[in-house]
Amino acid sequence: MDVDLALIGFGGATSLLLSALDRRGVRGLRIATVDPEPAHGHHRTWAFWTGAEDELDPVLDAAWSQVDLYGPSGLRQLALAPMRYAMVQSGPVFQRADEAAARLGVKVVTASAAALSDNGKIVTVRDDDGKTIIRAQWALDSRPAAPARPGRTFWLQHFRGWWVRADTDVFDPASAILMDFRTRQPAHGVSFGYVLPTGRRTALIEYTEFSPARLDDAGYSRALRAYLQLLDLPELTVEKVEDGAIPMTDAPFAVRPSPRVVRLGTAGGATRPSTGYTFSAMRRQADQIAAALAAGGDPVPGPAYPRRHLWMDGVALRAWDRGLVAAPAFFERLFTRNPPDRVLRFLDGLTSPAEELALMASTPLLPMTRAAAGDLLARLQTRS
Known part of the structure; x- marks a missing residue:
């Protein structure tokens, strides 16, 4: 089978991408999904930050404009407006993706993609027996993958x-x-x-x-x-x-391991290192790819988070791991010394450098400075 897009793995990232392609009105592409489990795998729940309105509103289980945080100093009630904390189960997201796939004419291939071979022009997808399943202009791979190299934490x-x-x-x-x-x-x-x-x-x-x-x-x-x-x-x-x-x-993931293979989801850098949140970045990746294809471009999303955010996350992980900062007090200070919507936008990678300076100033400065110095030294030692 020859296609324009081979979507390897049919979980959350692929489901969001199919819905985004349908929403953008992308038509005329030959698309196939390749997954050994056509039922999308096991049930899961996603929580994420969003604004007053969201295109997922019809299928949300719930959304809250107020949340409670129990930190070392007790209960803090946080008003999130204009943001909301929302929750959606995977079933409705997968159903929307199946409906989008039907409108897009997607071919569903039930098989394991054991190997992807990219010659710079065509990606050949082979099964466990080495048999060619699909030849694709692009392969978008959302399966879990190990980091490109070990991290410091x-x-x-x-x-x-x-x-x-x-x-x-x-x-x-x-x-x-x-x-x-x-x-x-x-x-x-x-x-x-x-x-x-x-x-x-x-x-x-x-x-x-x-x-x-x-x-x-x-x-x-x-x-x-x-x-x-x-x-x-x-x-x-x-x-x-x-x-x-x-x-x-803080280990890096190879988001584009070869010219025409692009990774999505956690393997594509969508997981925020300091919190584990992934869903919002997967949605951004899906929207960026759909917009690029609608404009006749290549299906390559931008970075999931700014590089400075990944550096800050690496420093925070180091501080927690080495016992320099207690994470409960860290999060309590972050939420109570900043407007909640600033913290939420930061966790989604959407704040400005000026806002990030204010966020950093609200954390324990001396131990975080020690963590940053240790992180810098570890980076220099890794390069030497």
């Missing part, structure tokens, strides 16, 4: 969430708990809880850690049960469980 954002239902009204659907650092803190890393209500009796309650390694099943269950006790909630029914792990590292 490597952590994970790893989590487990319970979708729960109560027999009485116990949740406030107008407000969410964004970060609750009252959880028991690990010896190396940071933990916090989320409470994301979707109604007065339903919510996603999640335990999250930023640390070098995942817990076992029993560890996540203990942490979630302890968090429910801390929240002092009545008996809840767990209707669904989800978990995952997202890399948090």
